[in-house]
Amino acid sequence: EPVKFDFWFGLSGDLARVVDTLCKNFNESQKDYEVVCTSQGNYDATLQNTIAAFRAGKQPTVVQVYDVGTATMMLSGAYKPADKLMEENGYKIDYADYFPGIARYYATSKGEMLSFPFNSSTALMYWNKDAFAKIGKTEAPKTWEDVGADLKALKDAGYECPMAINISANESWQLMEQFSALHNQPVATKNNGYDGLDARLEVNKTKFVQYVTDLKKWYDAGLVKIKSKDLGQDMVQAFATGTCQVILTSVGDHGTVGRTQKEGMNWDVAELPVYAGTERKNSLVGGASLWVLSGKSDAEYKGAAAFLNFIHDPKTALFWSTNTGYIPVTKSGFDFMKSNGFYDKAPYKGREVAIESLTASEPTEITRGVRLGNFTQIRAEFGTQMQAIFANKVSVQEGLDTLVKNGDAILERFQQTYPGKTLP
Numbered sequence: 045e046p047v048k049f050d051f052w053f054g055l056s057g058d059l060a061r062v063v064d065t066l067c068k069n070f071n072e073s074q075k076d077y078e079v080v081c082t083s084q085g086n087y088d089a090t091l092q093n094t095i096a097a098f099r100a101g102k103q104p105t106v107v108q109v110y111d112v113g114t115a116t117m118m119l120s121g122a123y124k125p126a127d128k129l130m131e132e133n134g135y136k137i138d139y140a141d142y143f144p145g146i147a148r149y150y151a152t153s154k155g156e157m158l159s160f161p162f163n164s165s166t167a168l169m170y171w172n173k174d175a176f177a178k179i180g181k182t183e184a185p186k187t188w189e190d191v192g193a194d195l196k197a198l199k200d201a202g203y204e205c206p207m208a209i210n211i212s213a214n215e216s217w218q219l220m221e222q223f224s225a226l227h228n229q230p231v232a233t234k235n236n237g238y239d240g241l242d243a244r245l246e247v248n249k250t251k252f253v254q255y256v257t258d259l260k261k262w263y264d265a266g267l268v269k270i271k272s273k274d275l276g277q278d279m280v281q282a283f284a285t286g287t288c289q290v291i292l293t294s295v296g297d298h299g300t301v302g303r304t305q306k307e308g309m310n311w312d313v314a315e316l317p318v319y320a321g322t323e324r325k326n327s328l329v330g331g332a333s334l335w336v337l338s339g340k341s342d343a344e345y346k347g348a349a350a351f352l353n354f355i356h357d358p359k360t361a362l363f364w365s366t367n368t369g370y371i372p373v374t375k376s377g378f379d380f381m382k383s384n385g386f387y388d389k390a391p392y393k394g395r396e397v398a399i400e401s402l403t404a405s406e407p408t409e410i411t412r413g414v415r416l417g418n419f420t421q422i423r424a425e426f427g428t429q430m431q432a433i434f435a436n437k438v439s440v441q442e443g444l445d446t447l448v449k450n451g452d453a454i455l456e457r458f459q460q461t462y463p464g465k466t467l468p
């Protein structure tokens with residue numbers, strides 16, 4: 045009888061099917077362990093359900109935690125450090141093989157790998173080449189000023205939804221966090237939280253204010269439509285079916301768009317635009333890492349170590365990245381894919397743009413990431429305020445001021461939960 049252990053993850057729909065296949069591949073690759081993989085619906089729910097399960101003593105052995113849950117996990121103390129787990133179980137992992145920007149996001153300041161990078165991404169602009177051809181464009185706009193002009197031209201050419209944005213809770217990632225990084229603008233003080241739990245939000249006085257103002261202006265002019273998950277709308281499908289001509293989303297959706305697109309539709313991905321005159325910085329590493337939780341048996345830990353080792357294998361990287369769009373997290377995985385001609389082939393060719401975006405500059409103190417406690421709640425507040433802004437209930441400045449005020453209260457509560465503690 046193989047030893048069973050649970051893996052909870054946050055991806056859903058088409059991407060969840062790819063995870064299921066990955067789990068099946070692991071189970072078929074050996075006889076000692078059986079991983080039982082269960083989607084929790086989304087990243088937020090995965091973290092919340094894990095915390096609740098932990099309190100009830102029913103936590104899974106392995107859990108996928110999104111990038112911005114890292115600070116919460118680190119301070120929870122509810123994990124078994126992944127690097128220690130591997131060492132205890134006799135696996136030698138070459139940590140220098142991880143891309144430094146990715147490793148750094150999930151490591152402590154001393155470089156310990158508490159969790160293992162799994163699905164790494166960044167945000168890109170997806171654009172419909174057929175629609176842009178109708179307005180005489182063969183390239184994606186590079187500045188937000190050009191985006192504004194192109195959306196207007198698309199509208200004038202008869203397109204009902206030139207661009208769609210998702211203002212649900214989780215979408216602060218591409219709209220607020222990535223935008224801020226590219227423009228080297230802080231989301232929060234203390235270098236986005238890396239330098240202290242007393243960090244507080246700053247998005248009501250950065251370039252982000254101008255961005256929301258422009259998005260709202262374009263929305264009022266019918267150039268931007270809202271396609272939000274919490275309204276039961278699917279922005280990625282709105283693009284894939286040809287309904288909307290531009291979206292901003294994760295490179296992790298690249299495989300899904302390819303599988304579900306309207307037949308014959310020509311599309312591509314490009315780096316997120318920046319405002320004219322901006323010195324572009326690297327975009328943020330998104331996605332999630334795999335944490336191993338405390339309180340499990342030695343046998344389950346052996347299984348978890350074998351699973352992490354399987355995921356670390358360049359062949360798994362090829363399977364995973366091909367079918368999703370997530371970028372390989374190790375140099376060996378990337379080299380293996382290159383040697384297989386991966387990035388030379390359509391439709392995978394465009395995906396290299398994600399790596400270009402991630403490496404556009406050396407990470408600054410601001411662009412290495414965002415490390416704030418209880419970020420799930422801050423994102424929920426983002427969703428609430430963006431909806432109030434777009435429904436004309438408050439002005440852009442009022443909405444962002446409230447986001448900062450309520451977000452700061454969330455950060456303050458987190459700080460009080462861990463008196464005298466600092467991030468590892």
Ligand SMILES: O=P(O)(O)OC[C@H](O)CO
Nearest residue numbers: 110165217294296330331
């Ligand atoms: O859509 P993903 O998986 O690339 O993740 C996006 C963000 O990083 C979530 O925090």
